[in-house]
Amino acid sequence: MNFSENxxxxxxxxxxxxxxxxxxxxxxxxxxxxxxxFGGWLSADTMxxxxxxxxxxPIEVYEVATFYSMFNxxxxxxxxxxxxxxxxxxxxxxxxxxxxxxxxxxxxxGETTADGLFTLKTVECLGACGYAPMMQLGEHYREHxxxxxxxALVEECxxx
Amino acid sequence: xxxxxxxDKAHIENIRLYDVYRQHGGYKSVxxxxxxxxxxxxxxxxxxxxLRGRGGAGxxxxxxWSFLAxxxxxxxxxxxxxxxxxPGTFKDRYLMEFIPHLLIEGMITSSYAxxxxxxxxYIRGEYAWIVAILEQAIQEAKNNGWLGKNILGTGYxxxxxxxxxxxxxxxxxxxxxxxxxxxxxxxPRIKPPFPAVKGLWDCPTVVNNVETxxxxxxxxxxxxxxxAKIGIGKSTGTKLISACGxxxxxxxxxxxxxxxxxxxxxxxxYCGGIANGKKLKACIPGGSSVPILPANLLLKxxxxxxxxxxxxxxxxxxxxTGSMMGSGGFIVLDDSQxxxxxxxxxxxxxxxxxxxQCSPCREGTGWMEKILxxxxxxxxxxxxxxxxxxxxxxxEGNTICPLGDAxxxxxxxxxxxxxxxFEWHIDFPAECLVKNYGLGHYADPLPxxxxx
Numbered sequence: 333m334n335f336s337e338n339x340x341x342x343x344x345x346x347x348x349x350x351x352x353x354x355x356x357x358x359x360x361x362x363x364x365x366x367x368x369x370f371g372g373w374l375s376a377d378t379m380x381x382x383x384x385x386x387x388x389x390p391i392e393v394y395e396v397a398t399f400y401s402m403f404n405x406x407x408x409x410x411x412x413x414x415x416x417x418x419x420x421x422x423x424x425x426x427x428x429x430x431x432x433x434x435x436x437x438x439x440x441x442g443e444t445t446a447d448g449l450f451t452l453k454t455v456e457c458l459g460a461c462g463y464a465p466m467m468q469l470g471e472h473y474r475e476h477x478x479x480x481x482x483x484a485l486v487e488e489c490x491x492x
Numbered sequence: 493x494x495x496x497x498x499x500d501k502a503h504i505e506n507i508r509l510y511d512v513y514r515q516h517g518g519y520k521s522v523x524x525x526x527x528x529x530x531x532x533x534x535x536x537x538x539x540x541x542x543l544r545g546r547g548g549a550g551x552x553x554x555x556x557w558s559f560l561a562x563x564x565x566x567x568x569x570x571x572x573x574x575x576x577x578x579p580g581t582f583k584d585r586y587l588m589e590f591i592p593h594l595l596i597e598g599m600i601t602s603s604y605a606x607x608x609x610x611x612x613x614y615i616r617g618e619y620a621w622i623v624a625i626l627e628q629a630i631q632e633a634k635n636n637g638w639l640g641k642n643i644l645g646t647g648y649x650x651x652x653x654x655x656x657x658x659x660x661x662x663x664x665x666x667x668x669x670x671x672x673x674x675x676x677x678x679x680p681r682i683k684p685p686f687p688a689v690k691g692l693w694d695c696p697t698v699v700n701n702v703e704t705x706x707x708x709x710x711x712x713x714x715x716x717x718x719x720a721k722i723g724i725g726k727s728t729g730t731k732l733i734s735a736c737g738x739x740x741x742x743x744x745x746x747x748x749x750x751x752x753x754x755x756x757x758x759x760x761x762y763c764g765g766i767a768n769g770k771k772l773k774a775c776i777p778g779g780s781s782v783p784i785l786p787a788n789l790l791l792k793x794x795x796x797x798x799x800x801x802x803x804x805x806x807x808x809x810x811x812x813t814g815s816m817m818g819s820g821g822f823i824v825l826d827d828s829q830x831x832x833x834x835x836x837x838x839x840x841x842x843x844x845x846x847x848x849q850c851s852p853c854r855e856g857t858g859w860m861e862k863i864l865x866x867x868x869x870x871x872x873x874x875x876x877x878x879x880x881x882x883x884x885x886x887x888e889g890n891t892i893c894p895l896g897d898a899x900x901x902x903x904x905x906x907x908x909x910x911x912x913x914f915e916w917h918i919d920f921p922a923e924c925l926v927k928n929y930g931l932g933h934y935a936d937p938l939p940x941x942x943x944x
Binding site for chain 1: 567576577578579580581582585610612616617618619620621653655656657658659660661672673674675676677678693734735736737738742743744776780821823825829833834837838840841844845847
């Protein structure tokens, strides 16, 4: 298990953000990178690799990886629909969007389609309350969701 | 039309880019501060401006800066809190996405005042695409001599870095943020010591919200006294309000703190009124943590005075009949919404976001979520309402950080003002599954308060 050369360069760039000896600070950004490099989730092997890279004890990596909601500790689908369901999104019909995705793809929150393409996840406030209902897809937000927009997103992902 | 100090240039095409930003007067505050003012003079201007922290607590910024310890030979840090996660709040995102240089400019001037040579922006992990926007702005500023060594030939050095979080509301609490920035779980620290004495890597640190630091730019350009002329009383300057929920025009608005809640909610310049021809039922004016107000207490205070969009007026009446400015997350509920369900989603949010350090919060938030869901599903009993009240009382004030209070207040306010809606769910368990309680009496005019 190894980072690509580009990822290793990125690790060095991140470590340089912090004073000498404070490279533990690079842990969260490097875990993001690891998740991107190794299939969208963090296995124990991945976390051990990151620990070695940053000269940390594995436990220091585990306790961080398990704390933050963006780190997936189980395999996920190629595309993850992370639908916000907190107050302001609920007021604008996020429940209907979750239900629609369930009807369309047959997956409940936390589940992945049999073909491994889609995972549905309900999440708490993503800071897009004025553009509700919304979801995060990869590194971007998809806002003002409607059933038609969900249809289009599914198509977009299938063609990717 | 109110005065705009932060978003006045937001409409300019490509203002995100350095050249355009500079052409429109960008980085003037840095020139002024570094070339003509001492660091203490910059802090003095911020003090004079009356600027209060825009993240939610509203603590005077100049005073916070003046608490910063300055021991010889120890580095000091400025950390910008861009971990915007309070439900209803999306203003910092707007600033960073559309006018990133305003934040960078404010950071340079503020870092100079604080004597910081390395400053960080800690941004919530989900705002992934904004990291690239900020890093581009930092690179442009650096290429043009505003960052790096010996800025403007003054001998002042500064570097700015962006660090991404990974999904944790608690990291908006300043000591949890510092833990996270050190590569740890976001567990808040016990205070004292405060970050001003022992912050990032045990060094003196100031943590300020994005909007607070952006406001330093007009304060230095125009002078603190000019800034303080805008607004009412101790609510000086302008405030970004992110409006959402059941309104015609959700979005981010800059207000001078001199307008009424009614104008903000109903005028076409701002929210444009309630969407879909419905009526106002309730509003949380300052982010999910602050008390919800029924329509009759939102537009007027219990004394019958017009409620204004200021720190003081929104808080008028205390928690009995008032609320708070908070982060400026303005969430509006129309008459077809269910307060119990809405409160349940907030309780679920706080349960999800509790870091788990303190038992009252860790256990209490889970209890509140379960009981609210039970009531919402028509399976509650009258004693559940009292139990909810009891739990929130036992969380409030009994935790290391304010997340406990933030979880308790929305539940308390919902019961305080909408108790009959909770009772209706219990009295009509079948009905509450198929329809909502509606407006009740919450929009009735306030009873006249007898003179004492």
